[in-house]
Amino acid sequence: MGRYLGIIAIFSIIFWSSCGPDGSNVLDNVDYNPHYVSLTINHPAFPEVPVNEDNPLTEEGIALGRQLYYDPLMHPTGLHACATCHQQEHSFSSDPTVMPHVNLAFDQVYLWKGDVSGQLEDIMKFEVEEFFATDVARLQATDYYPRMFKQAFGIEKIETKYVAYALAQFVKTLNSYNSKYDQYLRKETKLSLEERRGEIIFFSEIGDCFHCHGAPLFKDNLMHNNGLDDNYPNEVDKGHYLLSGRLEDMGVFKTPTLRNIALTAPYMHDGRFATLEDVVMFYSYGVHNVSNVDPLMKQAHRGGIALEENDIAALVAFLNTLTDSSFVQNPEFGRPVR
């Protein structure tokens, strides 16, 4: 019932604004009466979605964020939107080094090298102001954004801060917790013997993946050197060192999530591995025992965890259970129809 009233209310606002008397500010007739939303994540192990007092989630803010995310007007060239590179069918990533947007609400460090830290609002500000250099005048000139910003934030003059806030609200809703593995934990489905062998490898010191890619987020919010390189001829491989200048940060990168990992090939900060088999081969035999390799890379001294062929296949089979098709098909996350 309340929902219908809401829809009626929205319709009457649209009706009203188009019929405003000549000369008056059309936005005067747009109500700022946001509908607050609290996200519930139905998973016993998930952290609570952090609340930013300055940017509480609202239906209007989320809808605006989604609109912006898919809108090429965000870019000064008008040629790409966030969604051009962050594609839903690939867990909001794409080739070759684009990072996915999945359960990002819980992070505190962003980008491969950890360039930005803070809340989601902070990285979104960086994306809008530095990476895209969004020209808010273009948004202001449309016939829909001024209304949407007023409804979401009560402002009439669009600012980059609120563009970032709206994007943050939308991205906070992009949560994945319904993979085959989650269903197995809820006893709704079974894993094959091979997948269960992979689970044991992942969550024990045989494979020892969980110390950095632990459940339920399959990331730890920290940065590590996982032994990808032994000397660093390419700048891109130097990682956090490029920002801090400290040798202990050489080759140190943000731990990426392994949720939906089957959908985000190729792998690592430079996309050097085409398949998950390649990745597991690396962790088995290709790890470099550099002086600052993370101590959690326990088998670095012998090149890695040395899995045999069957176990490599089992670990890959387990990684494939982390795919959440309901997430990549969720119509609420797709291109909005305005």
Add this chain to the structure above:
Amino acid sequence: MKTVLHSVIAISLLGIVASFSACSSSGCTNPLAVNYDENASKDDGSCSFENALMLKLSYLVDNEPLVLNSKTYTNAAGNSYVIERLHFYLSEIEAFYANGQVEKIADYHYFDILDNGTQQIKLTDVAKGEIDSLRFIFGLRGALNENYALPNTMVNINMQWPTPMGGGYHYMKFEGKFAANDATEHSFNVHLGRLVDDSGTTDPSFQVTLPLQSLSVNDWPVGIEVGMDLNRWFDGEQNYDFNNFGEGIMGDHKAQKLLKANGRNDVFKFIKSWEDILE
């Protein structure tokens, strides 16, 4: 003339700014005070106190303050090692009074050597009287050591002990590198927790009781400092040789038992208590 005037203005502006910032950074700088101001850098004598108890952990190697990363230590088995990280839980932390009264300081507490904010626990409005001992559990027991028993913060999530090995939480993650017998550098991961597998259950948690020279709580905060001597994990009951236990020991009952035996022996010690904030 004009430039002189300019510099006079500039200097007086500077003066104003300087005196301003000096003002804004003075306040009560004592963390035990009720009006402690963490932004204050200069104490203005405004601190006011109540009966509070502060428990502070400090980290040692052979009684010397721990130096992370750069200092090489040697254990009783002759292994050279450097320490990079240390995280652990203490639980059921209680102060025992001479009159038999018991004050609970915390149900559990997470310590991370890289996060200064986790190094102390402050309890206000603590019972008055003579405290003569401190008792706690190293690790977590019972209902606290079930899956998701602790709030799902990133810190607790990163301490989870995987379900296939028994579930609950790591009691301790103590990590670094050692010079192995094969002349290369290996990682060591001294990870303790309740191990459950086909061959049984090993629970390396243990209770520690530390007698104090009696400490009296009145209208004044008091503090207790407890030290964890990291090299004591590796001797006592039996020497722990990194070469014998490999790099990870989460699935190794023998290693868990040995470290527990060494740990309960003398890893934790009472360092000092103080009744006077000026020490």
